[in-house]
Amino acid sequence: MSSTQTSLVASLVHTISAHTSDINCVAFSTDNKLATSSGDKTTRLWDVNDFSELSSSPLCGHTYYVHCCAFSPFGTTVATCSTDGKLILWDVQNGKKLAMLQHQKQNGIRVCRFSPNSKYLISGSDDETACLWNVQHHKLLRTFSEHEASIVGCAFSPDSNYVVTGCSNGNLRAWDTNHGHIKHLAYILEGHDLGVTCCDFSPTYGSAREVYKDGSIWFLLGTCGQDSLVKLWVFHTQLGSTTVNLTEVHKLVGHSGPVMSCCFSPNGQLLASASIDKTIRLWEPATGSSLHIISGHSRYVTCCAFSSNSQFLASGSNDKTVLIWKITTQGEAIDNLKADQDRRALDEQSYMTVKPIAQWTVEDVCNWLSTIGMGHYTDNFKSNDIDGTELVNLNNEMLVSLRIDALGHRNKILRAMKCISVKNEQSLKDPDAGIPDEYLCPITREVMKDPVIAEDGYTYEREAITAWTSKGKDRSPMTNAILSTKQLTPNRSLKMLIQRHLNG
Structure with a gap:
């Protein structure tokens, strides 16, 4: 070199x-x-x-x-x-x-x-x-x-x-x-x-x-x-x-x-x-x-x-x-760099996988078209007012009527529609989608309802850390250091943030 x-x-x-x-x-x-x-x-x-x-x-x-x-x-x-x-x-x-x-x-x-x-x-x-x-x-x-x-x-x-x-x-x-x-x-x-x-x-x-x-x-x-x-x-x-x-x-x-x-x-x-x-x-x-x-x-x-x-x-x-x-x-x-830019473009649209397709606006649909490389058809969709509700009902014949003449392009749009529908469905089934990691208990990986601080300085769900120590485990789940006390301190600030997040 x-x-x-x-x-x-x-x-x-x-x-x-x-x-x-x-x-x-x-x-x-x-x-x-x-x-x-x-x-x-x-x-x-x-x-x-x-x-x-x-x-x-x-x-x-x-x-x-x-x-x-x-x-x-x-x-x-x-x-x-x-x-x-x-x-x-x-x-x-x-x-x-x-x-x-x-x-x-x-x-x-x-x-x-x-x-x-x-x-x-x-x-x-x-x-x-x-x-x-x-x-x-x-x-x-x-x-x-x-x-x-x-x-x-x-x-x-x-x-x-x-x-x-x-x-x-x-x-x-x-x-x-x-x-x-x-x-x-x-x-x-x-x-x-x-x-x-x-x-x-x-x-x-x-x-x-x-x-x-x-x-x-x-x-x-x-x-x-x-x-x-x-x-x-x-x-x-x-x-x-x-x-x-x-x-x-x-x-x-x-x-x-x-x-x-x-x-x-x-x-x-x-x-x-x-x-x-x-x-x-x-x-x-x-x-x-x-x-x-x-x-x-x-x-x-x-x-x-x-x-x-x-x-x-x-x-x-x-x-x-x-x-x-x-x-x-x-x-x-x-x-x-180009690959990273492409990934960021997809990430910017990732909200659409946790937003019901039926709620997509025409602009959302056009943005999605751009992420799959079909952005040159956005004018066709805009002129026909294709929003999320219309998108999920499109078929091959309807795409032809939208002046998408190339069979390969129609197939690509239909495959992408199927893929995004599956991801959308999976994301909506996940109740913790979008939850910040610090709101999750390190032991159970579930949203904390009663967060408490242990001697190691980490915050856990009270029930989870209590169960951990009651089984004779005297070391921190996070640092492996000895926990010399079972005393727990309520993390009221974090609890308030979690509740505010869940209530929107």
């Missing part, structure tokens, strides 16, 4: 506002899930298809900030780590803890990553060590302890044979994961002034795609730091060698503040970086050239991650939101 050939566009497609504190990490799985970790001590899991929260979410087990989250390569397990010194492995499907791991000194853990082959998990801590764990047996394999500051970044090479760690004093080190070496294979003094914040390997560069016959191993490493820079390094070693060469090949300048996160897209064509300057930048790894600047957060952008198909980018911020961006070329963006 060349910057001279392609102009990128990032379109905001979704906003997640469920967290109550800073977003510290976002991570996509290979099977269309998204994890978001926050200073509110939780990690939440989302279905990328519609961004609904999974039933296993939120994951509540940490007692302090959750700094990082990472999916296993198959998406069945998610790892989270926190200032509380815990590294917790969770079953994504049911939200249960699989294991709780800690460094020897039990200091805060800042970062964790799974190896691409699913065999290893690396964690970096404030105790200046990185621990390599066996994922299957939840066993500590070895500890890398040559850093002299908190380890805040780590990344496995695409072949899982090496891991690079970066610390808050700016140094980078490379390690062997397979052969028991506890001494670093490479050391870069002050790779970033003031400190490294993140590092990531390209999944497609060099030996990630092909094995060189002469035994050479080449990878591309991206790093970022407090010096407001993103750097690209060539990672080179020989098969069986105990040394690694890290050579800086590009210095990416553009951010006006410390860069907190960087990541390659799974197809290797893009590198994203997130900064406290409130922007995310997209770069071309091959040349180090800037492709696009994304703005949307109101505070520092702390993290970013690409989806498995490289089409979406998630960004998290101190503004407590996660924004989901669709990355397209300029041409694709124009096509998407």
Whole structure:
């Protein structure tokens, strides 16, 4: 992807506002899930298809900030780590803890990553060590302890044979994961002034795609730091060698503040970086050239991650939101804009599906004709005063008399009439159509008659939350946090709004 050939566009497609504190990490799985970790001590899991929260979410087990989250390569397990010194492995499907791991000194853990082959998990801590764990047996394999500051970044090479760690004093080190070496294979003094914040390997560069016959191993490493820079390094070693060469090949300048996160897209064509300057930048790894600047957060952008198909980018911020961006070329963006305009045109007429067709005015009928692509016949309908009552009685012969001569057009109108009649009937049968979501009880999803506020701050139907706690459930239906009291406070303001809405 060349910057001279392609102009990128990032379109905001979704906003997640469920967290109550800073977003510290976002991570996509290979099977269309998204994890978001926050200073509110939780990690939440989302279905990328519609961004609904999974039933296993939120994951509540940490007692302090959750700094990082990472999916296993198959998406069945998610790892989270926190200032509380815990590294917790969770079953994504049911939200249960699989294991709780800690460094020897039990200091805060800042970062964790799974190896691409699913065999290893690396964690970096404030105790200046990185621990390599066996994922299957939840066993500590070895500890890398040559850093002299908190380890805040780590990344496995695409072949899982090496891991690079970066610390808050700016140094980078490379390690062997397979052969028991506890001494670093490479050391870069002050790779970033003031400190490294993140590092990531390209999944497609060099030996990630092909094995060189002469035994050479080449990878591309991206790093970022407090010096407001993103750097690209060539990672080179020989098969069986105990040394690694890290050579800086590009210095990416553009951010006006410390860069907190960087990541390659799974197809290797893009590198994203997130900064406290409130922007995310997209770069071309091959040349180090800037492709696009994304703005949307109101505070520092702390993290970013690409989806498995490289089409979406998630960004998290101190503004407590996660924004989901669709990355397209300029041409694709124009096509998407047209499609969005078409959808909005249909949405503007959606009131007609909950308004009886018999009450449609002539103008309503003409608007409907336009939404199905038959707007050029509106004058015919207007001159014959075809309103909703007349519309439902139209047949093929009557359409001919309305001077709609093309058989295909008549058939399209008749099919659309049948479809809208069915939707209209279904909508009118739904007594809750058009009810704001906040008027519905989170447990029963029915309009609340006696709304009350529980200890977790959420409003429920009194009968529903009382039944919940009377069955021995002592955790919040919404946050999974312990409910230490069953005391309920009437939400009179919401009750008044609901009644006013129902009374029209």
